[in-house]
Amino acid sequence: MSQRHRTTLRDRSTLLGTADYTTPPSSGRQRYADDLEGQNDEHLEGLTAKVKLLKDITIGIGNEVRESTVQLSQMNDAFSETSGILSGTFRRMNNMAARQGCRWLWYILFLIVVFWFFIVVWWFRR
Numbered sequence: 001m002s003q004r005h006r007t008t009l010r011d012r013s014t015l016l017g018t019a020d021y022t023t024p025p026s027s028g029r030q031r032y033a034d035d036l037e038g039q040n041d042e043h044l045e046g047l048t049a050k051v052k053l054l055k056d057i058t059i060g061i062g063n064e065v066r067e068s069t070v071q072l073s074q075m076n077d078a079f080s081e082t083s084g085i086l087s088g089t090f091r092r093m094n095n096m097a098a099r100q101g102c103r104w105l106w107y108i109l110f111l112i113v114v115f116w117f118f119i120v121v122w123w124f125r126r
Helices: 012-016 026-100 103-125
Strands: none
Touching: 026 103
């Protein structure tokens, strides 16, 4: 069996590959810790601002969804009312057509021809 070279975590020179590693003096450690804590505070402030921005965006989206839901409900009511009016009008028109015979078809055809004539004249006079 082959023997493996085992390094322990306490042997820093072997782990880092340099024998020149030394720990900073105690005052340097404190300054280093203060620098790290300052950087952490800056990052924390940045993250807090981003979270607040995301919260404001999601609240805005929620408000927009609620307003859109109300608007769609109102539109649905208006379309339902319009559908009722149009179905009544169409029913009355069918009753009239049944009483009149085919004469109403000739009236509609005449109106379409007159409308087409006005469009053609307007198109060439531009």
